[in-house]
Amino acid sequence: MSAPQSALFVGIGNMGWPMAARLLGAGIAVAVNDAVPGRAADFVRQVGGVEAVDLAAAAAAADVVITMLPTSRHVADAVAALRAGLKQDHVVIDMSSGAPAATQAIAADLDVLGVTMLDAPVSGGVSRAVTGELAIMAGGDAAALDRVEPLLRAMGTTIH
Numbered sequence: 001m002s003a004p005q006s007a008l009f010v011g012i013g014n015m016g017w018p019m020a021a022r023l024l025g026a027g028i029a030v031a032v033n034d035a036v037p038g039r040a041a042d043f044v045r046q047v048g049g050v051e052a053v054d055l056a057a058a059a060a061a062a063d064v065v066i067t068m069l070p071t072s073r074h075v076a077d078a079v080a081a082l083r084a085g086l087k088q089d090h091v092v093i094d095m096s097s098g099a100p101a102a103t104q105a106i107a108a109d110l111d112v113l114g115v116t117m118l119d120a121p122v123s124g125g126v127s128r129a130v131t132g133e134l135a136i137m138a139g140g141d142a143a144a145l146d147r148v149e150p151l152l153r154a155m156g157t158t159i160h
Contacts, residue, residue: 032049120152
């Protein structure tokens with residue numbers, strides 16, 4: 001499979017905003033969604049991309065889904081909302097710092113659909129998210145990691 005050209009980015013808070021902006025800067029088409037009313041529309045006005053109002057429809061239109069959310073519960077809720085739009089061979093990258101057991105449970109649920117989930121929490125804080133110098137601790141299927149590496153490289157300089 002070729003490198004992803006589009007991404008749905010769910011969670012554009014302090015970390016997610018600059019990470020999604022880095023993807024846009026790398027030429028990736030980005031749709032954004034956030035639980036805070038108006039935040040996605042603000043991102044689109046200030047940075048670019050499109051607002052993803054319907055998560056399932058936005059997931060169906062994207063090559064990759066990225067989550068950057070506060071807790072594993074938030075990730076599970078987001079995945080439940082976009083699940084209907086996921087297709088076989090989709091990749092969901094969770095960049096949140098969640099509970100490993102919860103991430104594994106979400107991944108097992110997605111695997112039934114033929115969707116691969118990668119666990120890719122980050123380190124470096126907001127300043128490194130802005131500069132694209134995050135450290136990314138990526139785990140999951142090697143072929144999926146290879147496929148999404150260009151997206152990860154847009155956000156981080158070190159991938160473990």
